[in-house]
Amino acid sequence: MTVILAQIGVGVAEIFYIGRLGTSALAGASLVFPFYMLMTTMSAGGLGSGIASAVARAIGAGRTEQVQRIFAHAVLTALAVGLAFTIIMIAAASWLYASLGGEGAVHDAALTYSNIVFAGVTFLWISNLLGAAFRGMGNAMLPARIALIGAAFLIPVSPALIFGFGPIPAMGIGGAGLAIILYQAGATLALLVFWRKTQAAAGSIDFRPDRAIFADILRVGVPSSLNALQASLMSVVLTGLAARFGDDALAAYGIASRLDSMMVPVLFGLASAVLTMVGMNAGAGNIARAGRIAWTGAAAGMVVTGLPGILFAIWPQLWLGLFSADPAVLAEGSAYLHITGPFYPAMALGFILSFAAQGAGHSFWPTVAVTARLLCAVGLGWIAIVTLGLGFAALGVATATGVVAYGIICALAMRSGAVWHGQPRRQGRSR
Structure with a gap:
């Protein structure tokens, strides 16, 4: 609950700040928001459910050695799917937002925001799939704490990037997109560090693809x-x-x-x-x-x-x-x-x-x-x-x-x- 509420809070804060840039910026962000939320639901509740289920069933069956392999496959899955959506959204964004009625300044704002957000959407996929893996282990507190710390970071950083602060130049709606990327990148790094600590005794991480594990997740x-x-x-x-x-x-x-x-x-x-x-x-x-x-x-x-x-x-x-x-x-x-x-x-x-x-x-x-x-x-x-x-x-x-x-x-x-x-x-x- 905390993770989802934190992500909703971040989204509300972003829209509040973007609204200060004017109607065109707000309308442009509104065109992008449903697609970004779709990424959130697909990663946290879609493929994330597959990751959490695979981890939980492996632990229940006593296959503890397989858990770290599932974590590795969560990262591989996130990289593949995240990069695929980056390519698709950057290639199709202009047509997509125009077909939804975005014109002129609204279309330009949507495109600017979208290109930055989806350039780093892989971080969202990695953090949500790793968070799902930890929840599958029964450790829901770790992703919750990281989400709250990230939200506390983003809420002041976002306006600084949008409107400028001290040596930071005003980046407009692009600053809002960059703030989201920084938020997700920080969450990804934190989860990767904690994952590495949990399997330190196992030695190096085994990223070799396993068809059976992928099938179990998918x-x-x-x-x-x-x-x-x-x-x-x-x-x-x-x-x-x-x-x-x-x-x-x-x-x-x-x-x-x-x-x-x-x-x-x-x-x-x-x-x-x-x-x-x-x-x-x-x-x-x-x-x-x-x-x-x-x-x-x-x-x-x-x-x-x-x-x-x-x-x-x-x-x-x-x-x-x-x-x-x-x-x-x-x-x-x-x-x-x-x-x-x-x-x-x-x-x-x-x-x-x-x-x-x-x-x-x-x-x-x-x-x-x-x-x-x-x-x-x-x-x-x-x-x-x-x-x-x-x-x-x-x-x-x-x-x-x-x-x-x-x-x-x-x-x-x-x-x-x-x-x-x-x-x-x-x-x-x-x-």
Whole structure:
């Protein structure tokens, strides 16, 4: 939770500083931000889940010598994927931002910011994948401390680079991009140093590629990354559907759906713990205990997210009023939260059980569940709004239906035992 909250805080601070450069700079950064956040979710929760799951299962099975090899493969994976995205984004950035409506000064600002940020995006991948490896060992405090120290560094350094300070020249929006690179490079260096200390007794680091280790990482990591892509696609389409009702409805949807994103750090913290504990127990053949961990974590998530969901469903102005006093925005946002708020527990159920399945080394059913959520929310929303011409509230119904489908599929897969196929089982009663 701390890592994600720190990264969100850094992002908010960056946008605050960039906003002082004017509307064009802010709009340009807004074009880049979704793609950078996609990198964050794919590395921390996508391939990162594959790394954490592989480490946890290796420890549970007693294959401690393989853990350092998985760490090395985390670095190799981060280098390959990070450099690939650097090449793709630098080559396609100008066309991409122009196709999204960026013109003139907005396009130039987006391109400047993007080229610098994505030139160093490999640091983001290395730090997040190494952080996932440490979490798979059960050491969540290390990446959390580094994230907090990095955030404390970036928040004052960023304005110094943007606006200039003493001998530091003003770099404008490019300074914001450079600050992010420095932040991620520092986190990468710190994690590499701590990793080296943990395997000092083993001698030199073995970076020889192992197809079996890559396969173990990618069979969880690739589907999890595709799930992140589907979630981003769903957000884009639903935002487009909300925009059909005008600026007030679009603003209302943006504010109301932001509540979903505020739940993610909490769920991610719980889910990361569940993934590690399930992975270790599954690796040790303790399937019964792994199942109890999964359901206990899901119950905790349902309570933690259900309380604010129900609260804001009953009194939506408590949330909406923090961002707007416009009566039209408040009315549309209230209609949306009245419908979606009570279904937050279903979102928590699906989220945490999907991480539990990943901890067991299975991503098929979580991917089916995420796909069902996408199809229900987008498909029903499109039919209701575009085909049938129903009102803005239909968007809430479609979103809630998708969340329910997501939770039910994950719960059925866990209940049926489908996520435990292929796992070793300890003989006798597990404790």
